[in-house]
Amino acid sequence: MIRVQREDFDPGREIARLTEGRRDIGGVVSFVGLVRDMAGDAKIGAMTLEHYPGMTEKQLAAIDAEANRRWPLAASLVIHRYGRLEPGDRIVLVATASPHRDAAFDASRFLIDWLKTRAPFWKLEETPRGAEWVEAKASDDIAAARWRKKPDAAE
Amino acid sequence: MIRVQREDFDPGREIARLTEGRRDIGGVVSFVGLVRDMAGDAKIGAMTLEHYPGMTEKQLAAIDAEANRRWPLAASLVIHRYGRLEPGDRIVLVATASPHRDAAFDASRFLIDWLKTRAPFWKLEETPRGAEWVEAKASDDIAAARWRKKPDAAE
Amino acid sequence: MKVLYFAWLRTRIGKPEDAIELPKGVGDVRGLIDHLRGLGPGYDQALKDLKTVRVAVNHEYVGFDHRLKPTDEVALFPPVTGG
Amino acid sequence: MKVLYFAWLRTRIGKPEDAIELPKGVGDVRGLIDHLRGLGPGYDQALKDLKTVRVAVNHEYVGFDHRLKPTDEVALFPPVTGG
Numbered sequence: 001m002i003r004v005q006r007e008d009f010d011p012g013r014e015i016a017r018l019t020e021g022r023r024d025i026g027g028v029v030s031f032v033g034l035v036r037d038m039a040g041d042a043k044i045g046a047m048t049l050e051h052y053p054g055m056t057e058k059q060l061a062a063i064d065a066e067a068n069r070r071w072p073l074a075a076s077l078v079i080h081r082y083g084r085l086e087p088g089d090r091i092v093l094v095a096t097a098s099p100h101r102d103a104a105f106d107a108s109r110f111l112i113d114w115l116k117t118r119a120p121f122w123k124l125e126e127t128p129r130g131a132e133w134v135e136a137k138a139s140d141d142i143a144a145a146r147w148r149k150k151p152d153a154a155e
Numbered sequence: 156m157i158r159v160q161r162e163d164f165d166p167g168r169e170i171a172r173l174t175e176g177r178r179d180i181g182g183v184v185s186f187v188g189l190v191r192d193m194a195g196d197a198k199i200g201a202m203t204l205e206h207y208p209g210m211t212e213k214q215l216a217a218i219d220a221e222a223n224r225r226w227p228l229a230a231s232l233v234i235h236r237y238g239r240l241e242p243g244d245r246i247v248l249v250a251t252a253s254p255h256r257d258a259a260f261d262a263s264r265f266l267i268d269w270l271k272t273r274a275p276f277w278k279l280e281e282t283p284r285g286a287e288w289v290e291a292k293a294s295d296d297i298a299a300a301r302w303r304k305k306p307d308a309a310e
Numbered sequence: 311m312k313v314l315y316f317a318w319l320r321t322r323i324g325k326p327e328d329a330i331e332l333p334k335g336v337g338d339v340r341g342l343i344d345h346l347r348g349l350g351p352g353y354d355q356a357l358k359d360l361k362t363v364r365v366a367v368n369h370e371y372v373g374f375d376h377r378l379k380p381t382d383e384v385a386l387f388p389p390v391t392g393g
Numbered sequence: 394m395k396v397l398y399f400a401w402l403r404t405r406i407g408k409p410e411d412a413i414e415l416p417k418g419v420g421d422v423r424g425l426i427d428h429l430r431g432l433g434p435g436y437d438q439a440l441k442d443l444k445t446v447r448v449a450v451n452h453e454y455v456g457f458d459h460r461l462k463p464t465d466e467v468a469l470f471p472p473v474t475g476g
Contacts, residue, residue: 012167015187023192023242029263030185031256032170033393037178049392052316052385055369080392087178092393101186101267102298108184109260112393120366120385121392122317133318136389143257188476204475207399207468210452235475247476267476275449275468276475277400288401291472 001076002060004051006083011093018075018097025074029104030095031112037087045126047134049082049091052120056080063114067096070110071103078111080119110147117144156231157215159206161238166248173230173252180229184259185250186267192242200281202289204237204246207275211235218269222251225265226258233266235274265302272299311380313346315356316387319363322356332380339365340374342384362388394463396429398439399470402446405439415463422448423457425467445471 003009011032019025035047060078067076075097085091094111098104123134158164166187174180190202215233222231230252240246249266253259278289313328320326333345343363347354357363365372366385378384396411403409416428426446430437440446448455449468461467 010167011170011185012165015166015185019189019243021243025189025243026191027189027267028187030166030170030187031260032183032185033256034174034180034182036181036254050317051392052314052366052369052387055366055385058369088174088176099191101188105186105260105264112182112256116393117390118371119392120316120387120390122388123391124317133321133388134391136391140393205400206475207397207449207452207470210449210468213452271476272473273454274475275399275470275473277471278474279400288404288471289474291474295476 002057002064002078002080004053004056004060004080004082006081008081008090009079009093011090011095014077014079014093015095018077018095022074022097024099025097026099027101027104028095028097029101029108030093031108032090033092033112035085035087035089035091046084046086047123047125048084050122050124051080051082056082056120059119060115063111063118066114067107067111071096071098071107072100073098073103073107076107076111078115080115080121082121113140113143113147116140157212157219157233157235159208159211159215159235159237161236163236163245164234164248166245166250169232169234169248170250173232173250177229177252179254180252181254182256182259183250183252184256184263185248186263187245188247188267190240190242190244190246201239201241202278202280203239205277205279206235206237211237211275214274215270218266218273221269222262222266226251226253226262227255228253228258228262231262231266233270235270235276237276268295268298268302271295311342311378312383313342314383314385316385318388319356319386323352332378337377338374339367339372339376339378339384342378343374343386357386364389394425394461395466396425397466397468399468401471402439402469406435415461420460421457422450422455422459422461422467425461426457426469440469447472 015028064078073096077095079093094108096104096107117140125132170183228251232250234248249263251259251262272295280287311330313330315323343357347357364387367382394413398406426440430440447470450465
């Protein structure tokens, strides 16, 4: 399941909802992404997350579906916020529930790595130098590349 | 930080507390372990977690300290419950906060893998055949072995 | 054809979208971008380095060789920075 | 010397702990376990397969060759199953 929203979310409530009434889930892995006050060398006052309504939801749903194809998940959830956020604010939640913790860990990491390179969001930071668009990080491309399937790899 | 307690915990509140007032944390990874109603082939009614007061706290603190030595964590938390638990109940919470998500993911996985093989807890399951002590799983030893440092490995 | 711009492509071009008639002879994304670059210095500056331009057609990522239809919704934007 | 038992070692032995005088000539964990096995069939059954016995002295894991002091708190238990 995916949600794109301006409002904050409650990770504990979302994790609990994911497993409610289920008795077959061994564990839930979650990643909560927060606004940091340092990007490179500049202090950030706040940032605004722009997105592409329609495409953003579609891409997140595709990433979520791919995670469910690759791992035996009992449930999964991606929430991504847009709009103006301040340091310490929550930006993103990824949560995966599975009978087996390895699957939940791998799937969560896949989801956050992939959405960092595939989900149409752009950060505009308020820095002492003025508003600046955040540049994509090569390290995110490298992280996402971990999950690229090699055509000759056995599956 | 570690806690060994009979009471339930609120993952959302614990995650929020871990990052409260901090502006340098990029992400928090958490693992919530739940009681499943199937262990092997038997349906579990409930289980009782026995522990070794004193040693359990000491071992969890050692595992937590080791995670903080190996990864640049801003904060970490392990909560483990004991006593009687029913299917769907939370057993364990591991949460790690770091400026960088890879460190948070690796440290969380290390913590849960290690505590499964090092923390003195024992599960007594109520099955249709009567109360049965859960046997340690070879897969947990294998998972923990991932993190064993090779003497010849460069660090 | 609707063409949308996001992030610094939008701020450089100076507007969030255009309604464009596909010029004769323009059949793919690369041709559309060449056409847009002729519309003004903001367009040219935003679109001159294709390494920093990503393209979606009808909400799906496509390459520069993707063939266009007059009813397509095309979006041009820099590499994404969410998460 | 205080000796604690947990999980099925405790249920097989039938009590959670013993207060034991280290017999003369017994210096390490292996010696203590041999001594305990002589105390009754429950002890013998619980402790005969050392592959399923873990040992802690004063809350730290130790091996079977670990030397014991009369003031030590020794704990014997099966492989852990928490988490």
